[in-house]
Amino acid sequence: MQRSFVRRCGLVVAALALPVLLIGTGASAAPNTGKLASATLNGDGSTFQLGFNQVVIGSFKPVQKAVTVNYQGNGSGAGRTDFVNGVVDFAGTDAPYKSTDPQPPKPFFYFPTVVAPITVSYNLSDVKLKLSADTIAKIFSGAITSWNDAAIKTDNPRAKLPSTSITVVHRSDSSGTTANFTSFLTKAAPSSWTLGSGSTVSWPSGTQGATGNSGVAKLVKDTDGAIGYVDFSDAKASDLTFAAVKNSGGKFIPPNLGSAAGAAQGATVNPDLTYDPINATGAAAYPITSPTWILVYQDQSDANKGAAIVSFLNYIYDQGQQLATSIDYSPLPKSLLKQARAQVKKITVAAS
Amino acid sequence: MAAIAPPRENESPAPAPKGLGTGSRPPGVFTDHLFRWIALASGLLVLAILGLIAYTTTKNAWPWFRAEGFGIFADNWDPPKGQYGAGAMIYGTFLVGIIALVISVPISLGIGLFVTEVAPRRLRKPIVYTVDLLAAIPSVVYGLWALAVLTGPLADIYDSISSATSGIPLIGDITAEPSPTGLSYMTAGLIVAIMITPIITSLTREVFATTPQPLKEAAYGMGATRWEMIRGSVFPHSRGGVVSAVMIGLGRAIGETIAVALLIGSSQHISAHIFGPGDTLASIIANQFNEATGIQRAALIGMGVVLLVLTVGVGILARSFVNRYDRKSGAVA
Numbered sequence: 001m002q003r004s005f006v007r008r009c010g011l012v013v014a015a016l017a018l019p020v021l022l023i024g025t026g027a028s029a030a031p032n033t034g035k036l037a038s039a040t041l042n043g044d045g046s047t048f049q050l051g052f053n054q055v056v057i058g059s060f061k062p063v064q065k066a067v068t069v070n071y072q073g074n075g076s077g078a079g080r081t082d083f084v085n086g087v088v089d090f091a092g093t094d095a096p097y098k099s100t101d102p103q104p105p106k107p108f109f110y111f112p113t114v115v116a117p118i119t120v121s122y123n124l125s126d127v128k129l130k131l132s133a134d135t136i137a138k139i140f141s142g143a144i145t146s147w148n149d150a151a152i153k154t155d156n157p158r159a160k161l162p163s164t165s166i167t168v169v170h171r172s173d174s175s176g177t178t179a180n181f182t183s184f185l186t187k188a189a190p191s192s193w194t195l196g197s198g199s200t201v202s203w204p205s206g207t208q209g210a211t212g213n214s215g216v217a218k219l220v221k222d223t224d225g226a227i228g229y230v231d232f233s234d235a236k237a238s239d240l241t242f243a244a245v246k247n248s249g250g251k252f253i254p255p256n257l258g259s260a261a262g263a264a265q266g267a268t269v270n271p272d273l274t275y276d277p278i279n280a281t282g283a284a285a286y287p288i289t290s291p292t293w294i295l296v297y298q299d300q301s302d303a304n305k306g307a308a309i310v311s312f313l314n315y316i317y318d319q320g321q322q323l324a325t326s327i328d329y330s331p332l333p334k335s336l337l338k339q340a341r342a343q344v345k346k347i348t349v350a351a352s
Numbered sequence: 353m354a355a356i357a358p359p360r361e362n363e364s365p366a367p368a369p370k371g372l373g374t375g376s377r378p379p380g381v382f383t384d385h386l387f388r389w390i391a392l393a394s395g396l397l398v399l400a401i402l403g404l405i406a407y408t409t410t411k412n413a414w415p416w417f418r419a420e421g422f423g424i425f426a427d428n429w430d431p432p433k434g435q436y437g438a439g440a441m442i443y444g445t446f447l448v449g450i451i452a453l454v455i456s457v458p459i460s461l462g463i464g465l466f467v468t469e470v471a472p473r474r475l476r477k478p479i480v481y482t483v484d485l486l487a488a489i490p491s492v493v494y495g496l497w498a499l500a501v502l503t504g505p506l507a508d509i510y511d512s513i514s515s516a517t518s519g520i521p522l523i524g525d526i527t528a529e530p531s532p533t534g535l536s537y538m539t540a541g542l543i544v545a546i547m548i549t550p551i552i553t554s555l556t557r558e559v560f561a562t563t564p565q566p567l568k569e570a571a572y573g574m575g576a577t578r579w580e581m582i583r584g585s586v587f588p589h590s591r592g593g594v595v596s597a598v599m600i601g602l603g604r605a606i607g608e609t610i611a612v613a614l615l616i617g618s619s620q621h622i623s624a625h626i627f628g629p630g631d632t633l634a635s636i637i638a639n640q641f642n643e644a645t646g647i648q649r650a651a652l653i654g655m656g657v658v659l660l661v662l663t664v665g666v667g668i669l670a671r672s673f674v675n676r677y678d679r680k681s682g683a684v685a
Contacts, residue, residue, distance in 0.1 A: 075642030101645055167532045172618030172635075174643035182432075196432025199643035202620060208533045208629055209618025211639070222504060223533050 036064050036311055039304040044072040045079015045092035047212075048176050049292040051233060052114050052329045053092065056320045060312060067308045076176045077199065083108075083295050089305055091295040094176030096274040107298040109343055110273045112336060113316055114329040115264045117255035118181055118288045119235040119242035122227040123220050124162065130155050132246040133188030133279075133287070139227060140168055140185070141195060142204040147225060155246075162225075169219045169228030172209030174199040180278060180290045181229040187279045188248070188287060214238070231290070232260070233328035247287040248279050257330040259286035265333040267291075273339060299348050306349030313344045406660060413654030415647055424654065429620035429636075431644075436651040438658060440620045444537065444630040445662070448612060449605040451541025451626065452548055457598055459545075460552035468560040469582060480557070487550035495611035498543050503534030503615070510538065510627040530627035535617030537626045540635075543615055544605045552601040559593030560586055592674040599670030603663050609634040633659045 043053075050073035057069045076093040083091035084102050096110060097103060120136060122129060124147060131139075135151045138144040144151055148161040171178045182197035195201045203209070208226075210219045216228040217238035232255055235242055244252040253259045266282030269275040277289040296313070300306025317340055321331040332340065410417075416436060417424065426437030463483060467476050510530035517527045530536070563586045571581040587594075617629025618639060633655045641652050 077643035077645050081645065165532075169533070170618075172613065172639045174640040176643070179643075196430075198432040200431050200640050200648075202428075202430035202433070202435075203618075205619050205621040205623055206529060206531075206628060207619060208531060208535050209616075209631075209639075210533075210535070211614055215614075218499075219533050219535075226533070 036067055036307050037304045038066040039302075039308040040068045040070065041089045041305060041308055041312065042070045043079075043088050043090040043092060043294070044074050044082055045088075045295075046076045046094050046176055046292055047073035048076075048094050048116070048231065048290060049092045049113060049294075051327055052320075052324060055323050055327055056316055059319065059323060060315050063315065064308070064311055067311070069308075069312060075174065076179075077174070080295070089296075090309060092292065093295060094290060094292045095179060096293070104295070104297070109296050109298060109346065110293040111296060111313060111316075111340055111343065112273055112275070112291060112293050112332055113320070114324045114331060115260045115277060115289055115291055116257075116329045117232045117260040117263075117286045118177055118184075118290055119230050119232055119240070119255045120227065120245060120288070121217065121220050121230045121235045121240035121242045123222075123224055124164070124241070127156075127159050127161065128241070129159065129243040130246070130252040131243045133185060134192050136245070137185045137189035137192035139166055140170070140203075140207075141193060142168070142206065143192070164225035167223050167226040168203070168207040169216050169223070169226050170203050170207055170209055171212070171216060171229075173211050176292075177213060177229065177231055177290065181288060184278045184288045229288075232256075236328055245287055247283075247285050248281055249283050249285075251283060253284065253286045255286050255288070257325055257328070259284055260289045260330040261333055262286065263289035264291070264330070264336060269336060269339065273336070273343060275336070296347065298346065299350075301350050303350050306347065310344060310347055310349065313347075314341075317341050317344070406657070409653050409657045409660070413650050413657050416650035416654040419647055420651075424651075424658075427622045431648045434647070436647055438633065438651070438655050440622045441631050441633045441636050441655060442658065442662075443622045444616065445606050445632040445634070445659070447537050447626065447630065448541045448544060448608075448616070448632055449602050451538060452544035452605040453598060453602055455542060455545035456549045456552060456601060460549050460597075460601075461556055461594070463549075463553045464556035464560050465582060465586070467557050469578065469586065480554070483550050483553050485550075486546065491547065491608065492610045492614075494543050494547060495614035498539065498611070499614055502542075503539060505534075506539055506542075507532055507534035510534065510536065514627060525624055526626055528627075529625045531617060531629055533617070535615055535629050537616065537628070537630045540612045540616040540630075540632070541626075543611050544608050547608060547611065548601040548604050551604060552597050555597035555600065556590070556594050559590040559597065562593075563589045592676075595673045596670045599666055599673065603666045603670075606632075606662055606666070607634055607659065608632075609638050613638045633662075 050071065053071045057071060060067070060069060071092065076095055079088070079091035079093050080097060080101065082088045084104050120131060129152075131152070132155050135144070135155050138151055144166065146163055146165050148163050152161060176199060178201065179197060179199045182193075182195065182201050185193040186197045195203070208219060210216045210228075213231045213234035217230045217234045217240060220226045220228045220230065220240060221238055230238070230240060242255055244254040247253050260277075262282050263277040263280045263285040264275070266280035266285045267275040267277040274293070275291060277285070277291050279287045280289070294313070294316075296309055300309065317337060321337065324331045331337070420426075420436055423437055425439050425442065426435075427439035427443075428435040428437040429440060463479070467479055471479060507530070510527075514527045514530040518524050567585045567589060568581055571585045576584060612632050613635035616631055616635055618631050618635070619629035620631050620636070623630060637652050637655055640648070644652055
């Protein structure tokens with residue numbers, strides 16, 4: 001009785017091990033070019049690039065059938081932390097690591113993927129607004145409380161402004177959108193904006209918080225006299241009106257894909273491909289433009305994963321850039337794209 | 353009190369089913385031992401889990417406690433400036449809890465009395481089922497429903513209440529500056545009230561149902577009306593149970609997260625304006641945890657510790673109330 005039990009156990013173990021061995025040998029024999037061997041890439045982080053990533057991942061799947069890419073939008077901060085801890089194969093972030101943050105333990109790359117404008121959207125019927133950074137700062141810090149304030153009139157001498165009181169709507173969840181928006185105000189209106197910048201700031205009492213870009217969009221749409229910052233694709237999807245914002249060259253520029261690309265072009269790109277398009281120079285640059293990056297380690301010790309990630313990045317810089325415009329993200333300017341493609345070649349993949 | 357605390361386990365076990373024992377032992381002894389150990393392990397597991405949660409969260413939150421000291425109770429939440437006082441959130445947590453109780457307790461007691469004393473027998477079950485059904489709806493559904501349907505009309509109501517009461521001392525201050533979007537302490541409290549009504553109702557209903565029939569009949573025998581009977585017999589008998597039901601409701605209310613996060617408006621300042629935005633411990637954790645690093649992250653975990661302490665504190669308070677009333681009224685638990 002007992003011996004037969006032992007024998008049966010042995011058979012079960014052998015049966016389980018056999019396919020594993022077969023898969024193991026099969027995978028290592030596959031070539032790195034052309035059709036890739038089976039691999040799963042897990043990434044998480046920035047919700048700002050989530051929409052773009054989903055579309056790119058969806059169209060990458062038929063190209064490399066054996067490769068599965070997963071991306072979870074749980075916030076840039078979570079993405080950077082997970083990347084440091086080695087929980088994910090790549091991470092999405094809207095901001096580079098700060099010197100005070102825990103740093104990734106091994107050499108890694110920033111891969112810029114797309115850019116997009118953040119709109120200043122408002123709910124006032126039949127008014128096309130132009131706003132300077134100073135006026136925006138005063139509105140969002142509560143210094144201006146009604147729409148016919150002198151500062152708004154100065155920016156819009158010809159507009160008919162109602163006496164409606166202003167309702168400020170901000171993100172209640174911590175967000176890269178808030179970080180970029182407040183970073184713009186800190187840079188462009190240092191005297192009027194004293195709340196600092198970050199993914200959460202201490203908004204004045206009486207302002208309204210809503211969850212996510214879509215939450216802010218809904219609240220602005222539903223509330224007469226409301227104003228809020230909403231990313232471009234959500235603002236368009238909710239059919240919001242948005243203001244033209246005065247850039248560093250003194251021009252009022254409406255947010256669109258062209259003016260966002262203009263901001264990326266006007267920004268100074270660091271050797272590690274981090275750059276700051278916020279309040280960038282350039283006559284056609286929209287000043288509140290959000291960058292975003294994918295983080296990847298330089299040394300890829302897993303051959304299959306390494307090959308897959310190189311192929312995925314190349315796809316982003318090829319077909320991905322064309323897909324971007326269809327979902328309201330702006331592709332990278334040519335110079336940056338060239339640098340990014342060169343950086344993909346620096347990834348070292350272990351021999352299989 | 354038998355309704356809330358499960359009846360104490362009988363010291364001498366009931367005879368176990370036969371046929372499971374082995375060897376010469378009396379049948380049932382082995383399974384009885386097994387049962388005793390499994391029961392003990394389950395009991396200890398709860399304590400162990402609670403202890404582990406308390407330990408790990410406190411450990412992760414330690415940088416916040418060390419950096420802020422008693423400043424954790426300050427009203428100065430401002431991450432870019434490195435200030436992490438949770439005063440506004442603790443205040444908001446209690447304010448939402450109190451609003452929820454003020455709305456929910458009278459309704460829950462009313463339903464409880466209606467079901468046990470007033471309603472015809474065939475109506476009782478459907479009412480109980482319907483109220484219990486409220487408890488089965490997920491928090492996020494309440495939140496999104498309120499956001500889609502309630503906040504707009506509520507904003508108008510708040511606005512008219514506010515203008516009608518402006519100028520009255522105290523009340524005018526409380527109703528001042530209504531939120532134009534409807535997101536406020538009040539809206540959050542209203543939804544939490546709906547969410548805690550089932551638990552308070554089912555607890556009070558069971559407490560009312562334990563009123564001994566002779567007590568009620570004695571009241572009727574003395575010529576009491578139904579309300580006089582309830583006041584003279586049902587209420588004194590169930591006081592401890594009702595207070596404890598309310599406390600359990602409060603415990604649930606202060607822990608509500610997603611619905612509150614959607615509806616409270618996320619303003620981290622102590623404000624007397626109940627129609628204006630605020631924030632609670634649970635909702636700020638849900639909102640800000642994703643992007644938080646460093647001290648801010650420690651602070652958010654630390655607020656979880658504060659919430660745990662508050663919830664346990666409310667629970668202990670509930671117990672002590674129950675014990676005091678039980679002793680006073682001489683009711684047998």
